[in-house]
Amino acid sequence: MSPVLAGVLQLLALMAALALAYVPLGNYLARVYSSPRHLRIEKWIYKGIGADPDTEMRWPAYLRGVLAFSVAGVLFLYLLQRLQGVLPGSLGFASIDPDQAFNTAASFVANTNWQSYYGEQAMGHIVQTAGLAVQNFVSAAVGIAVAVALVRGFARSRTGELGNFWADLVRGVVRVLVPIAVVGAVILVACGVIQNFSGIHEVGQFPGGTQEWNGGAVASQEVIKELGTNGGGYFNANSAHPFENPTPFTNLFEIFLILLIPVALTRTFGVMTGSVRQGYAILATMATIWLSFVALMMWTEFAHHGPALQAAGGAMEGKEVRFGIGGSSIFAVSTTLTSTGAVDSFHSSYTGLGGGITMLGMMLGEIAPGGVGSGLYGMLVMAVIAVFVAGLMVGRTPEYLGKKIGTREIKFAACYILITPALVLVFTAAAMALPTPGDSMTNSGAHGFSEILYAYTSASNNNGSAFAGLNADTQWFNTTLGLAMLLGRFLPMVFVLALAGSLARQQPVPGTKGTLRTEKPLFSGLLVGAVLIITGLTYFPALALGPLAEGLA
Numbered sequence: 001m002s003p004v005l006a007g008v009l010q011l012l013a014l015m016a017a018l019a020l021a022y023v024p025l026g027n028y029l030a031r032v033y034s035s036p037r038h039l040r041i042e043k044w045i046y047k048g049i050g051a052d053p054d055t056e057m058r059w060p061a062y063l064r065g066v067l068a069f070s071v072a073g074v075l076f077l078y079l080l081q082r083l084q085g086v087l088p089g090s091l092g093f094a095s096i097d098p099d100q101a102f103n104t105a106a107s108f109v110a111n112t113n114w115q116s117y118y119g120e121q122a123m124g125h126i127v128q129t130a131g132l133a134v135q136n137f138v139s140a141a142v143g144i145a146v147a148v149a150l151v152r153g154f155a156r157s158r159t160g161e162l163g164n165f166w167a168d169l170v171r172g173v174v175r176v177l178v179p180i181a182v183v184g185a186v187i188l189v190a191c192g193v194i195q196n197f198s199g200i201h202e203v204g205q206f207p208g209g210t211q212e213w214n215g216g217a218v219a220s221q222e223v224i225k226e227l228g229t230n231g232g233g234y235f236n237a238n239s240a241h242p243f244e245n246p247t248p249f250t251n252l253f254e255i256f257l258i259l260l261i262p263v264a265l266t267r268t269f270g271v272m273t274g275s276v277r278q279g280y281a282i283l284a285t286m287a288t289i290w291l292s293f294v295a296l297m298m299w300t301e302f303a304h305h306g307p308a309l310q311a312a313g314g315a316m317e318g319k320e321v322r323f324g325i326g327g328s329s330i331f332a333v334s335t336t337l338t339s340t341g342a343v344d345s346f347h348s349s350y351t352g353l354g355g356g357i358t359m360l361g362m363m364l365g366e367i368a369p370g371g372v373g374s375g376l377y378g379m380l381v382m383a384v385i386a387v388f389v390a391g392l393m394v395g396r397t398p399e400y401l402g403k404k405i406g407t408r409e410i411k412f413a414a415c416y417i418l419i420t421p422a423l424v425l426v427f428t429a430a431a432m433a434l435p436t437p438g439d440s441m442t443n444s445g446a447h448g449f450s451e452i453l454y455a456y457t458s459a460s461n462n463n464g465s466a467f468a469g470l471n472a473d474t475q476w477f478n479t480t481l482g483l484a485m486l487l488g489r490f491l492p493m494v495f496v497l498a499l500a501g502s503l504a505r506q507q508p509v510p511g512t513k514g515t516l517r518t519e520k521p522l523f524s525g526l527l528v529g530a531v532l533i534i535t536g537l538t539y540f541p542a543l544a545l546g547p548l549a550e551g552l553a
Helices: 003-032 040-049 059-082 097-111 125-155 165-190 218-227 248-273 276-301 306-311 324-336 352-363 374-394 407-433 445-460 475-504 521-545 547-552
Strands: 199-207 208-212
Touching: 003 165, 003 248, 003 276, 003 324, 003 445, 040 165, 040 445, 059 165, 097 125, 097 165, 097 475, 125 165, 125 248, 125 374, 125 475, 165 218, 165 248, 208 324, 218 248, 248 276, 276 352, 276 445, 276 521, 324 352, 324 547, 352 374, 352 475, 352 521, 352 547, 374 407, 374 475, 374 521, 374 547, 407 445, 407 475, 407 521, 445 475, 445 521, 445 547, 521 547
Parallel strands: none
Antiparallel strands: 199 208
């Protein structure tokens, strides 16, 4: 079987699996976040944290819950790392330095999972399981909660209430993430992913010394790292490591986990707003962008330029032979078009244009299908922008799902789409202008610039993958990347929740013959164009200095 055909078959199998899960999971998520009942274990949790799950919140109160919970998470994870040296199960590892502890705490709480450390050489069992793995669950649940709050803003009328953050958070963990993660972890263990709490042991003698590996609860962390679009690996090689991702099947299964909830949430959106066709329109937009990126990535990596690439069947540098170009390309696109950041290959070793595709995927705002929760609310904000543009073209007040998009709503949407580009470009410019950050670049010229541009793009968009070649374990990068992750995660949430509150207070307006049909293919095409033009072109000058210059050289 040719490598190209193998890649196409993997793509078709992945799409079929997602199609089978789409309706049942999407409907289940809608029931979870609409049910008035509370499970017994949920009642125990509410009692323990002192929350009343039946109290409805307006958007400022909902936001305060999000921020208070996240600040507590950053402080707890920071202290856990700083105390690692005296904790049991630390495997003899020392406490984490302050700047790196801040970076890691900000990273995992912000659902970014950027790692400036070697996992197998820095973190013991307690930090990995009680700290990092726990944040993989709760940070994903926060993202889903904010997305559901925005959906309620579209679905409700004449009220500013968006639900209860604590109820949404607990339900996301207890009813959604934990059950799927348990099943997924069993599948990964059955396929060869390790799951233990063993210490460090020697695995072989090699010229110049020995090689040692430590065990860990890898399968249980691997499944939630993909399912929750987190991305932080137990080992430095991440999902390229055979202990995390041993076979082509596990590779495809992990891609399925990455895309599962973001895709299903479009169905949830349609069900909760009373129009499943609206959900299909959003899904069609996401699928168009995702498939286009996969096709373009495969083309750039399979293109045969020179005898070495012809002999290997494509650009195999930095890719695992067991996954091939097809599986690696699908993984790379899926992980950068979502806020996952897990990698099964080195993005720095892709062709110049291939590396640019991974960067552009993050620059679009990671909305196709995006992160868990963040992908849906990001795409809905872009839908608000798209109907506003359409309204300007026909001279009519724009409407979306029966809600008028006025001055207040468009200001919130505009602020949302401006935050991340500002963070990426300002931090990248500062790093290139100052003398010290440039010392961390392994390469010079366009590729070296791409290393820094990729880092801040990944951090600000809460992706977490790295371009490789950049030594990010410095005070400058640990601090600035940590700030970029926190600001890139929580500032957009402020405007999403403010938009949700504004929409929920409106009285729905009946549709007329002049109303833009937002469930039609025409609107999906308009939305794709809005995403590519409004967000993609923002970064074009920066891309021209980095991956485009390298790819065309």
